[in-house]
Amino acid sequence: MLPQEIQDLIKTLPPENQLVVQAIAMIYESKFQKMESRIKELEDQISKNSKNSSKPPSSDGYKKPSPKSLRQKTGRKVGGQKGHKGHNLKMTTNPDQTIIHQVDFCSQCHRDLSNQKSINNKTRQVYDIPPLRMKVTEHQIEVKRCSCGCTTTSLFPNDVTHYVQYGANIKTLLTYLQDYQLLPYQRTAQLVDDLFEHKISQGTLYNIRQHAFKQLEEFELNLEQFLCAATFAGFDETGLRVIASLHWLHSCSTDKSVHYKVHEKRGRKAMDDINILPNFKGIAVHDFWKSYYLYDCEHALCNAHILRELIFIKERFEQDWAQELIDLLLKMKQTKQKALLKNKSDLSKATLDKYRKAYDDIVNKGLAINPLSNAPPLVVKRGRKAKSKPRNLLERLSGFSDDILRFFYDFKVPFDNNFSERDLRMMKVKLKISGCFRSLNGAQYFARIRSYIGTARKQGVNAFEAIRSLFTNNSIPLNLISNLYC
Secondary structure, X not given: OOOHHHHHHHHOOOHHHHHHHHHHHHHHHHHHHHHHHHHHHHHHHHHOOOOOOOOOHHHHOOOOOOOOOOOOOOOOOOOOOOOOOOOOOOOOOOOOOOOOOOOOEOOOOOOEOOOOOOOOOOOOOOOOOOOOOOOOOOOOOOEEEOOXXXXXXXXXXXXXXXXXXXXXXXXXXXXXXXXXXXXXXXXXXXXXXXXXXXXOOHHHHXXXXXXXXXXXXXXXXXXXXXXXXXXXXXXEEEEEEEOOEEEEEEEEEOOOOEEEEEEOOOOHHHHHHHOOHXXXXXXXXXXXXXXXXXXXXXXXXXXXXXXXXXHHHHHHHOOHHHHHHHHHHHHXXXXXXXXXXXXXXXXXXHHHHHHHHHHHHHHHHHHHHOOOOOOOOOOOOOXXXXXXXXXXXXXXXXXXXXXXXXXXXXXXXXXXXXXXXHHHHHHHHHHHHHOOEOOHHHHHHHHHHHHHHHHHHHOOOOHHHHHHHHHHOOOHHHHHHHHHOO
């Protein structure tokens, strides 16, 4: 609708010109409104950062926002607290080597004291590693002929299968460096050359990881079966490059395990192929990626994502209800934590009803401030009618309130999905170091081996020993699965 001033001005023109000028004015008004809408959209886009949206910190560039922690202040000073026991090197009672520095002459009169007994020894200890070198062990088997004419040959150890081969320790170290410390092939080979003065090919590194991958086939199948039956699990995904093409690393995490799988798709096709969510009947904790809602299980939304979106609404649109909801969600989290410290497994109905009413009141207040527009669009477009950012968020807060507040009603459910995001964080570090995976096989090797290492670490098993078991045929992989049910 044209402003009244312009309409009055048009009326002063000759009648034959009024319709033409009015049509031109309407066209320019339409273009102006489109420009305003586009400017607002772009301003919303540049206002987003890692603190008020799901954008990664790496996208902040040099305009990194100052930290805005939502944690409650404890009143304690920064650093070690009073009564905290520090950690430092302790003297051992069983040193590997003892060197006695003798007194041969008196420092004053220079008399010979080499045969005199010491009246007191002062001790200092040095922690260090021995010189690193590749150790080659030769195995020989005897061939003997008995007087009866029979020839008997002894046997090589079970793990000595080739004419010349690498042993379990070096294989473990190489796998540890690549799949736990995230070194690429070239840097791993360079490290071996620098430390041990030994050349190792990248093809050999690939073969060693391939062996570990095959050894973990049964472990992965058992892990997937456990996760399908888990009470709750966190699901997440992140992009990674494989041969310069975008793929997705999907994760499923619990407090005792983590499972990774590489797939070229992000949504339902990938989730069906991985085959955990189609059989999962517990509580799935995740962000608001719609593909998760295609599966028949209970859902819990990550409140860390909700808080970041509320921060954006508060900063960009200056709406007070957003801050009120931030305060309420954090207060609910704190109330649950206090109940857990008192060994409670739930909250009273009165407490639940009180907080639920406060939540609904704030959401309804936001909906009243952000009503749906009844004005017809200037240009008719296909698809759903566009809504403002606050309105979109409010409809989610209203329509999925049970999933957002599930952490408050079910103490098994965490407040957010940060435990899954932590499991994915090192995958991004891997990409920063290596750039991308040069083959799909390499990415799949990394995902399965990393699943094993991550699960071992969550159960308190030394990562190096866990990897070593893959080259010595001991029972650590199967023990990790049995521990999941304890």
